[in-house]
Amino acid sequence: MDTDGSLALRFLGVGNAQAVELGSAAVVLERDGAPLLMIDCGQEAFSAFLERYGHVPEALFVTHAHFDHIGGLERLFYRVYFDAERRGRVKLYVAADLVPILQQRVANYPSPLAEGGANFWDAFQLVPVDRGFWHGGCWFDVFAVRHHLPRTAFGIALRGSFLFTGDTRPIPELVAFHADGAELIAHDCGVQGNPSHTGLDDLMAAYSAETRARMIVYHYAKHSDRDVFAQAGLRVASAGDAFALAPPMDATQAATLAQHGGRVR
Numbered sequence: 228m229d230t231d232g233s234l235a236l237r238f239l240g241v242g243n244a245q246a247v248e249l250g251s252a253a254v255v256l257e258r259d260g261a262p263l264l265m266i267d268c269g270q271e272a273f274s275a276f277l278e279r280y281g282h283v284p285e286a287l288f289v290t291h292a293h294f295d296h297i298g299g300l301e302r303l304f305y306r307v308y309f310d311a312e313r314r315g316r317v318k319l320y321v322a323a324d325l326v327p328i329l330q331q332r333v334a335n336y337p338s339p340l341a342e343g344g345a346n347f348w349d350a351f352q353l354v355p356v357d358r359g360f361w362h363g364g365c366w367f368d369v370f371a372v373r374h375h376l377p378r379t380a381f382g383i384a385l386r387g388s389f390l391f392t393g394d395t396r397p398i399p400e401l402v403a404f405h406a407d408g409a410e411l412i413a414h415d416c417g418v419q420g421n422p423s424h425t426g427l428d429d430l431m432a433a434y435s436a437e438t439r440a441r442m443i444v445y446h447y448a449k450h451s452d453r454d455v456f457a458q459a460g461l462r463v464a465s466a467g468d469a470f471a472l473a474p475p476m477d478a479t480q481a482a483t484l485a486q487h488g489g490r491v492r
């Protein structure tokens with residue numbers, strides 16, 4: 228497998244749960260312009276993925292089970308189940324702690340096909356993960372963030388390239404641990420914070436100017452919020468934007484660090 232291609236992080240949507248017009252917050256890791264991993268799959272994100280790439284995602288990571296992050300999975304089930312080429316082959320990487328919640332939220336609906344004969348997970352290759360996972364020749368770190376109850380929401384990082392927080396309060400200790408080099412940091416940020424999300428004041432207080440310089444903020448309420456972020460010196464994503472990424476750390480080294488809970492330096 229080609230693991231040397233150039234990487235980019237593309238935002239399918241940048242809105243909070245109410246800001247449907249901004250798209251559901253989600254990104255795609257692209258390698259040489261092709262989707263390698265979709266991160267979160269709300270309704271609008273799934274539509275945006277189909278529109279951009281013309282086919283369903285082949286691999287996904289889900290940060291948590293709010294519907295603006297998983298609402299597209301039922302549509303994905305129907306698309307994939309009736310596609311003999313893809314049925315059972317779409318990889319869905321999910322933190323093990325999140326599997327029971329995802330089961331309750333999307334997989335427990337009685338008989339996904341009216342005529343019976345199908346289980347929700349038949350469409351997917353469900354891969355429960357803990358510290359991280361291998362995909363496409365890369366090692367991705369996975370870590371619990373601060374959203375609602377402990378260990379119900381998870382961020383993801385590819386050392387050297389990017390860290391995506393998912394929905395969270397500030398997590399400076401995790402950014403320092405998983406992305407202390409040249410990584411781009413895609414961070415939850417609204418103009419106003421609340422007990423489950425980061426606000427502009429929180430972001431300014433929790434992170435150094437050097438760390439903020441590597442950030443792209445997303446998950447805001449309305450288009451005009453972008454001006455507020457720009458005035459604070461922050462880069463902000465719009466739906467459809469793609470950002471070139473630095474090459475990842477050697478995958479075996481990254482996986483070893485994850486196994487041992489180690490630091491880069």
Ligand SMILES: [Zn+2]
Pocket residue numbers: 291293374394
């Ligand atoms: Zn959420």
